[in-house]
Amino acid sequence: MNQSRSRSDDGGEETAFQDHDHRENERRWQQERLHREEAYYQFINELSDEDYRLMRDHNLLGTPGEITSQELQQRLNGVKEQLASQPTLRNETNNRGGRSRTELFENRSNETQ
Structure with a gap:
């Protein structure tokens, strides 16, 4: 009878360890994503207007x-x-509309509020 009790205790400890491990992995994943997100916006912010338009x-x-x-x-x-290699594409790119960099950052700040 004591053996069955110790078996269930071990299972509880294992589950608690797995829960802690899962929470730690989730926290690490969120930190990595936040770091990538910050690097993304820093990269976008440092682009010239022409480079930003090209990418957009x-x-x-x-x-x-x-x-x-x-x-x-x-x-x-x-x-x-x-x-x-195809200079005619440059004129098409410069004449296209789209969201400005300011709009991109405004949308981001609205999402985080």
């Missing part, structure tokens, strides 16, 4: 927190290389 107009901005600043830089470099 070619739908390369991605989702904050899901894309790294390195991936954003690779996308920017890729679209610049593409435009250099």
Whole structure:
């Protein structure tokens, strides 16, 4: 009878350990996502207006927190290389409308409130 009680106690300890481990993993994941999100907005903020328009107009901005600043830089470099090889695309990009960088940041601040 004591053996069955000790078995159930061990299961409780294991479950508590798993719960703690799960909470710790979740906290770590949230911190990593927040770090990526902050890096995303810093990268966007440091872009020139022309580079921002290129990324916006070619739908390369991605989702904050899901894309790294390195991936954003690779996308920017890729679209610049593409435009250099096809100069007629530059005029199309400059004439397209879309959300401004200010609107992007306003939307972010509204989401966090």
